[in-house]
Amino acid sequence: MNKQTHYDVIIAGAGPAGSTCALALKESGLSVLMLEKETFPRDKICGDAVSAIVRKVLRELDPKLELELLQKVPGTTITEAKLYSPNFKSLEIDFALEGSCMRRVDFDNWLFTKALSNPDLTVLQQTQLKDVSYGEDCVVVKTNKGDFTADIIVGCDGAHSVVAKKLAQFTVDRKHYSGAVRQYYRNVKGLSGSALEVYFLKGYLPGYFWIFPLANNEANVGFGMLSETIATNRIDLKKCLSEIIQTIPQIAERFKDSEALEDVKGFGLPLGSKKYTLSGNRFMVCGDAAGLIDPFTGEGIETAMDSGKTAAALIIKYASTKNYRAETLRVYDNLVYDKMWPIFKDHYLLQRILGKRIWLINLLIRIGNIPYVQKNIPKWFY
Numbered sequence: 001m002n003k004q005t006h007y008d009v010i011i012a013g014a015g016p017a018g019s020t021c022a023l024a025l026k027e028s029g030l031s032v033l034m035l036e037k038e039t040f041p042r043d044k045i046c047g048d049a050v051s052a053i054v055r056k057v058l059r060e061l062d063p064k065l066e067l068e069l070l071q072k073v074p075g076t077t078i079t080e081a082k083l084y085s086p087n088f089k090s091l092e093i094d095f096a097l098e099g100s101c102m103r104r105v106d107f108d109n110w111l112f113t114k115a116l117s118n119p120d121l122t123v124l125q126q127t128q129l130k131d132v133s134y135g136e137d138c139v140v141v142k143t144n145k146g147d148f149t150a151d152i153i154v155g156c157d158g159a160h161s162v163v164a165k166k167l168a169q170f171t172v173d174r175k176h177y178s179g180a181v182r183q184y185y186r187n188v189k190g191l192s193g194s195a196l197e198v199y200f201l202k203g204y205l206p207g208y209f210w211i212f213p214l215a216n217n218e219a220n221v222g223f224g225m226l227s228e229t230i231a232t233n234r235i236d237l238k239k240c241l242s243e244i245i246q247t248i249p250q251i252a253e254r255f256k257d258s259e260a261l262e263d264v265k266g267f268g269l270p271l272g273s274k275k276y277t278l279s280g281n282r283f284m285v286c287g288d289a290a291g292l293i294d295p296f297t298g299e300g301i302e303t304a305m306d307s308g309k310t311a312a313a314l315i316i317k318y319a320s321t322k323n324y325r326a327e328t329l330r331v332y333d334n335l336v337y338d339k340m341w342p343i344f345k346d347h348y349l350l351q352r353i354l355g356k357r358i359w360l361i362n363l364l365i366r367i368g369n370i371p372y373v374q375k376n377i378p379k380w381f382y
């Protein structure tokens, strides 16, 4: 039974943002309480594309971690993306750096166990943060397992973050939010094993269908769209996914002998196409809680980890004075957005320009195959 109720730091959520933050606080000597509503290993609805930047963040934390990830977590090595236009012409983009595809249940569990190496970390699983408010010189957190206080709280509690809602006054803006569904499959025909396949399909724009290769001849298959479009046109994403797989001939042919390994599952993506307030008196928010998903690629693992690491560095910096005032922590917003906003801004533009314009997507994929253009595309993605 956990008796301690005050900690230097409380981290809400043990996903990539929370676990990275806990790991980065490892040698700080600060007492850290990480609250997690699930029990690990837990699944997270995702495309499972673990980008090269994830590996970079791991190397920055500890050079041994990248190799350990590749040895311990089953996955595929990703070297390219194949984009398909509505007329089924393809554009192959070679990535400058290798990434991976790994089931999130495995990746997140591995990262979570790394966080446990922090000797000053207490983890309470099956513990849901219900409310957070200010006490005298502290934050007060209410959970289903009792109340806790801390000098500072880091909100890493994902897309439905209580910390972001209560302390940063976040509200969902459908123009900057996506919905997506995922279903695992086995034996999809023609999987290359090293390419992320992304399809822009007539009748399903703006949005895209994906097939990402996993270990053991399995694939992560999904479809996503902006929440504004979903709401306005009353789109049923689960229905769209099964229609695409069953009725579009080029795709249906590949799924003929495949086996679905689960029911279709969906989740939201808070996109980084809008700037939020990421910090304030005694709090910072990271990852999905901070709306840091790339508005075009849908990638958010790397930004979750990077923001978790940045938050930890600032906590260490100000720990001796416990100066966690809003004015001091404002530097967190600057550090995060200085790095991420230029990419988010460009990718948002791309998302808006392409939209439903079938002719433009067809044209861009044709132009993209011109050798000079193709050589320069990867720079644009990283």
Ligand SMILES: Cc1cc2nc3c(=O)[nH]c(=O)nc-3n(C[C@H](O)[C@H](O)[C@H](O)COP(=O)(O)OP(=O)(O)OC[C@H]3O[C@@H](n4cnc5c(N)ncnc54)[C@H](O)[C@@H]3O)c2cc1C
Residues within 6 Å of the ligand: 012, 013, 014, 015, 016, 017, 018, 035, 036, 037, 038, 042, 044, 045, 046, 047, 048, 049, 050, 051, 127, 128, 129, 130, 156, 157, 158, 159, 160, 161, 162, 180, 181, 182, 222, 224, 266, 267, 268, 269, 286, 287, 288, 289, 293, 298, 299, 300, 301, 302, 304
């Ligand atoms: C369909 C889909 C496909 C995607 N594909 C990709 C992809 O291929 N590559 C990529 O990089 N990104 C992808 N993303 C985005 C990626 O999943 C997220 O950006 C990433 O998981 C963010 O990590 P996080 O730690 O911020 O949040 P999460 O991973 O959501 O972790 C939050 C944690 O907090 C816990 N929690 C939540 N609320 C509470 C509470 N009140 N109290 C206690 N604990 C709580 C949750 O149980 C969870 O463990 C995709 C997202 C979706 C929905």
